[in-house]
Amino acid sequence: MVTLKKFKSGLLRLDDRILKGKLKSFYTRRIKYWRKAYVLTQDLYFPPHTASNKNIRMGPEGELLAIGGDWEPERIILAYKNGIYPVVFRDQPILWWTSERHxxxxxxxxxxxxxxxxxxxxxxxxxxxxxxxxxxxxxxxxxxxxxxxxxxxxxxxxxxxxxxxxxxxxxxxxxxxxxxxxxxxxxxxxxxxxxxxxxxxxxxxxxxxxxxxxxxxxxxxxxxxxxxxxxxxxxxxxxxxxxxxxxxxxxxxxxxxxxxxxxxxxxxxxxxxxxxxxxxxxxxxxxxxxxx
Missing domain, CATH: 3.40.630.70 (Leucyl/phenylalanyl-tRNA-protein transferase, C-terminal domain)
Known part of the structure; x- marks a missing residue:
């Protein structure tokens, strides 16, 4: 366990000093949310609200519904017309949220x-x-x-x-x-x-x-x-x-x-x-x- 912690710590230092955060960026964009929410494709489609992952939340209200996609106007308007809200954090894919309360x-x-x-x-x-x-x-x-x-x-x-x-x-x-x-x-x-x-x-x-x-x-x-x-x-x-x-x-x-x-x-x-x-x-x- 100690060895694993040292390895992770060393890897983070390497990423920070030499790779300029590329490893962290790859992890958050490609691995962190893998199989944890619907991955959007080029199709203009969102899953139903009931398909949200209630275990991944933003605050007490937000429930992760989908990840990925783009910032094209058609997708954004489709989202708002269905009560879905996009949020993006540094080095992460677009996250689309729903909630049981508005x-x-x-x-x-x-x-x-x-x-x-x-x-x-x-x-x-x-x-x-x-x-x-x-x-x-x-x-x-x-x-x-x-x-x-x-x-x-x-x-x-x-x-x-x-x-x-x-x-x-x-x-x-x-x-x-x-x-x-x-x-x-x-x-x-x-x-x-x-x-x-x-x-x-x-x-x-x-x-x-x-x-x-x-x-x-x-x-x-x-x-x-x-x-x-x-x-x-x-x-x-x-x-x-x-x-x-x-x-x-x-x-x-x-x-x-x-x-x-x-x-x-x-x-x-x-x-x-x-x-x-x-x-x-x-x-x-x-x-x-x-x-x-």
Missing amino acids: CVMYPKDVHIPKNMRALIRQDKFKLTADKAFYEVVNACSETRKEYTWLTDEQVQAFHKLYDLGFAHSVEVWQDEKLVGGLFGISFGSYFHGESMFARVSHTSKLAYIGLSIRLAEMNFDIMDCGIWPTEHMKSLGAVVISRDEFLEILDKSKEAPEVIADWGALFENWDLKQAVQNHLDGLTTKMEGALT
Whole structure:
């Protein structure tokens, strides 16, 4: 046993110093997940959710469904239309995940904390959509580098999706400077929030709240927060539902006609402060009606 440990230790040192991590890369790409999940081929196909490997998890929720494949737009959209999420780590194949629970936001139910209401009343920020998509993606990538988030391949994939009209960004501006935002994937009446960033405190929340209210006005069915719920998203009104419930909503929303004809005009001639007040008034009326 000691000899085996010394051998492994020596091999790792050799790989690190001389082979520059090639052995580790080969192991994680070719051996680590062998026979542990469905291996994707060139065919545009994903196995059913029930085929996931529950023993390989990401956090308490994620279950490994498939490995491999590519970042082509057709495969990514097929995945999202089936409630499957791609993640990639350094020197590993693309991993495709499912879960028995999903975190979602119903746009009409977005919660606006008091500090955000005060920030919005200051009227210091401007919202736009699809005006600086590449800059938003780059900013999100920069804030996640320590987690190998948004590799170069992923960034290029999102650029392609943007060119095809599937990916969109929301920007927050202050004095003509980009200070926050988010981007995600949308089709029908569905939006999946991919990532967000803030260079000024709370501006990522501002982008999310503004988008939620705007989508609620346009009767969007759902904002998908993925399968890794966070307290941050829950504080804004996101809830966790079962996979069956999620897939039922997803099937409805992906078959809906495109709700937004021009994302670039999403916030034009739109007053965030007034929209927030209308949203709060609507929630008050709803609560009063429930009590009578």
